[in-house]
Amino acid sequence: MFWIFYAIAWHWIVPYSPLAINVNAAFKPPSLAHLFGTDNYGRDVFSRVLAGAQSVLSVGGFGALIGELQLAQS
Numbered sequence: 001m002f003w004i005f006y007a008i009a010w011h012w013i014v015p016y017s018p019l020a021i022n023v024n025a026a027f028k029p030p031s032l033a034h035l036f037g038t039d040n041y042g043r044d045v046f047s048r049v050l051a052g053a054q055s056v057l058s059v060g061g062f063g064a065l066i067g068e069l070q071l072a073q074s
Contacts, residue, residue: 014044017047026038026041
């Protein structure tokens with residue numbers, strides 16, 4: 001339920017855009033400003049993780065559906 005909530009509501013929760021590049025903030029360690037730190041382009045990793053949850057849950061759900069359909073046909 002945790003990841004489903006965040007996959008739906010990540011637009012309102014993330015503190016920064018997951019695509020915004022800030023080279024001055026590259027490789028920052030975790031802090032209150034960046035909970036998971038920043039990557040080599042200065043993008044906020046926490047924002048990127050929450051934004052990616054939607055894609056991951058969609059692919060996982062679609063894969064489970066295909067597997068279920070394969071079992072039903074057997």
